[in-house]
Amino acid sequence: MEGYIKNHKNGLQSDRTSCHKFEANQFRLLLHSAAYVLLHSLVTIGLPATKWVNAQFDPIQKRRLKVGA
Numbered sequence: 001m002e003g004y005i006k007n008h009k010n011g012l013q014s015d016r017t018s019c020h021k022f023e024a025n026q027f028r029l030l031l032h033s034a035a036y037v038l039l040h041s042l043v044t045i046g047l048p049a050t051k052w053v054n055a056q057f058d059p060i061q062k063r064r065l066k067v068g069a
Contacts, residue, residue: 014032017025039057047053052060 014029014036017028019025019028036057039060043053043055043060047060
């Protein structure tokens with residue numbers, strides 16, 4: 001469970017709630033949570049037979065998603 005929290009917090013920088021308004025921070029956290037669900041689905045459904053199945057979110061973002069974009 002701690003790995004999931006670490007991926008959410010460090011891999012997606014979801015701890016950055018620096019806005020002064022609560023609604024802005026809540027919306028930012030909602031977007032980070034949606035990104036987490038997408039990345040977790042990619043790892044569990046799209047990458048089960050590859051070396052990326054046990055990878056943290058940082059290498060997946062940097063090597064797979066950003067290169068593709």
